[in-house]
Amino acid sequence: MGITLHGGGPVAEVVMDVPPVNALTVSGWFELARALREAGRDPVTRAVVLRAEGRGFNAGVDVKEMQATPGHAALVGANRGCAAAFAAVYECEVPVIAAVHGFCLGGGVGLAGNADIVVAAENAYFGLPEVDRGALGAATHLARLVPQHLMRAMVYTCRTVTAAELRAFGSVLEVVPRDKLREAALDIASAIAAKDPYVIRRAKESLNGIDPVDVRRSYRFEQGFTFELNLMGAGDRHRDAFVSGEAGADGAPGEEDR
Template sequence: MGITSELRPDGIRVVTMEHPPVNALTVQGWFDVAAALDEAGRDHDTHVVVLRAEGRGFNAGVDIKEMQQTSGFDALIGANKGCFAAFRAVYECAVPVIAAVHGFCLGGGIGLVGNADCIVASDDAYFGVPEVDRGALGAATHLARMVPPHLMRTLYFTGRTITAADLVPHGSVLEVVPGDRLDETALAIAAEIAAKDTRVIRAAKEALNGIDPVDVNKSYRFEQGFTFELNLAGVADELRDDFVRKQ
């Protein structure tokens, strides 16, 4: 369990998240994801990364129970720094990152896939940012890379989710397949990339990041500032406590 990383002979590195019961990552878990992606980028034998998960869903965001069981602001600050590190590591990974999503992809999960280079999903996959219900803000930066502005705002304000199939017309999800074909589909796309000259692909990744219209790191950090304000006001604690009581 935890975060594992396996480099295949064909240059595809598979990074797997497994944190039962719902892949809500602890503070350390987010930093572990960041470390795995940073390692992948430094390793020139790695030509492409497939980011996937085991369990009921891809990612349920931050482990709120850990946050509420920790006194003071250490867990909150740790989660914010950990998420920032993980999202940055996906975006800045020197090679393309393919997200293979099944089940739910919520909150921090959107930060991971929104910063990925390619998304494939199983037919049961759905995506959403329930942050407003938890007294936090964040990942609008990444959701905005997946849907048009007005839809992003509607999903954000309402906390609604959207299916993988509904994301295909927006171009953010490349392909939706049965669950038992998700890994093979992600690996097939990864193999296309891995077969190319990795020096060119690495240059292409850096070039494409350089022409992005939004600096995703600064944008997300700006969002996090409002999360801190809500915490200082006591609003976030109230809503997180309600969430934990209902579990």
């Protein structure tokens, strides 16, 4: 369990397996970033599949760790860890295919939104519960998955969207049964791996170079408002409510799943 890298061949797999809901600790986010960068640096690797075991793809940061840690070290660590992991997906030297099942929330949207290709299980859904957690962030990445006005509605209301909705927008390439998800992701990765590896790496570099949004800078700008909310007390208030099970239902895994 934890974060594992299965490499050594043309297609590498980075797997999140952190029960119960793949909500990552500070160290978990940095471990994920290291695994993705290691996979991309390996000259043998031609594509990376990022997937998860368990009930869902990723439920974001471990709020319990944050609230149990005195001071602001865990908040700062989680923000830096998320930034590192999201950047590792985006800056991976080869294409990254995110294979999403179940819930993809908060930090999960940051990972999927920065991936080159997203495939999803029929039960997958995506959302940002940040406003209900007294935080902001990953709208940068959500905007890569949904149109502008829907992105704003999702941020303000914390509503979620399904994989089928994202496929209609073109941001999810395929929607498949849960038991076919890994196979679908590996098929796409294998098709990429069959191309000239030098050309594919330059293609990834060139596509990042023409991106209209600097995702690193945009996300860090958002994170600044999370720190403001924390300074004003809103962050702790909403996180405490979530940890105590008082947060309203918003599609996120419930307290019983944490």
